Amino acid sequence: MADDILSERPSEEQERALHRALLEGSRVASSELAEAYLDYLTQTLWRHYRARYEGLTLDDCATAAGDALVALIHHPERYDPERGRLAKYLLMSAAGDLRNAQKSAQRRRQRLRMVDPQEDDVVERLAAGNQEREDMLDPAELLARREAEQEARDHGDLVREMLGRDVSADEAEALELWLRGERRTEAFAAALGCTHLPLPEQRRLVKRWKDKLMKRWQRRRQHE
Amino acid sequence: MNSRLEELARRVEDDPAFLASVLAVYARSENMDDEALARALGCPLDRLPALRLCLRPRPEPSHFQRDVQEIATHFGLDPDALARAVRRADAIIRLRGDRHTARGALMAARDREEPPPPPTP
Numbered sequence: 381m382a383d384d385i386l387s388e389r390p391s392e393e394q395e396r397a398l399h400r401a402l403l404e405g406s407r408v409a410s411s412e413l414a415e416a417y418l419d420y421l422t423q424t425l426w427r428h429y430r431a432r433y434e435g436l437t438l439d440d441c442a443t444a445a446g447d448a449l450v451a452l453i454h455h456p457e458r459y460d461p462e463r464g465r466l467a468k469y470l471l472m473s474a475a476g477d478l479r480n481a482q483k484s485a486q487r488r489r490q491r492l493r494m495v496d497p498q499e500d501d502v503v504e505r506l507a508a509g510n511q512e513r514e515d516m517l518d519p520a521e522l523l524a525r526r527e528a529e530q531e532a533r534d535h536g537d538l539v540r541e542m543l544g545r546d547v548s549a550d551e552a553e554a555l556e557l558w559l560r561g562e563r564r565t566e567a568f569a570a571a572l573g574c575t576h577l578p579l580p581e582q583r584r585l586v587k588r589w590k591d592k593l594m595k596r597w598q599r600r601r602q603h604e
Numbered sequence: 605m606n607s608r609l610e611e612l613a614r615r616v617e618d619d620p621a622f623l624a625s626v627l628a629v630y631a632r633s634e635n636m637d638d639e640a641l642a643r644a645l646g647c648p649l650d651r652l653p654a655l656r657l658c659l660r661p662r663p664e665p666s667h668f669q670r671d672v673q674e675i676a677t678h679f680g681l682d683p684d685a686l687a688r689a690v691r692r693a694d695a696i697i698r699l700r701g702d703r704h705t706a707r708g709a710l711m712a713a714r715d716r717e718e719p720p721p722p723p724t725p
Contacts, residue, residue: 405659405662405667406659406674407623407658407659407660407661407671407674407675408658408659408674408675408678408679409659410622410657410658410659411654411655411657411658411678414609414612414654414657415606415609415654415657418606418608418609418612419606419608422608442608442611442612445608446608446611446612446615449612450612450616450619453621453659454621
């Protein structure tokens, strides 16, 4: 992967000298290494992986590149010049870090989507670091909520019997939607008669209604 | 200034192997921003990130002066200023360590304290 750009980097002789200096305890070799390779590694990772990993940023690439450099600075003995060029070694090391970081990030995103396909905007907001939405939940909390809801749906007849008599006609319609596994905010907003409100407000009302429903269900179950 | 290099230099401020960690302690103790630090060391401001990414001089007397000289020569610094900065930071770090140790010893001593004797009738 690295061969196409190795010519821009220090020569093989310079690489060996740099590595030797690190091994011999030079105080400035670490700085020279970072200056020689940080941008190269960052750009190369970006070029090779931006199409592969959703949401990958240049900063992610720079972090992985920095990690690979710091690892080599701490353990120069792990690189064996006889087995290949230093640039390639660093690139493989950085690519490994990047792959691991991106796989973790993707697992987090997939877990959120599995829990609730309608939470895509939550994923995006989380990725953007935007915490403004009131119903923003961390993945574990979201999963727990979805599991509790699924458990309630599994007892659909019981839920109808226990909660159905206490709800208005609008709520009964929303309850049926919910028991059928409906997730779309607009469907609940229509049943609850709040489609005239702005979308964030609809979301808030629907969420509040669902939370109330779950609390009532859980309370009733405890009393049974 | 290379912002990626600068960011990496900031990241290694927590790593005691790097000169960045020592310079951060020194700059904080003197209330210095980057410009003041660069001036104090005789280092061009745009070379500060690269300087921070050097390994710190080894403290053993057999290495210290040579390591300081190597860095100073490479970056065109005043070696005495660099040596002073490193020694001062090391002294601060040692002092903090001693305080932690002293506090730890005091707490351990308190843990070992025997309960007061029962009141005599």
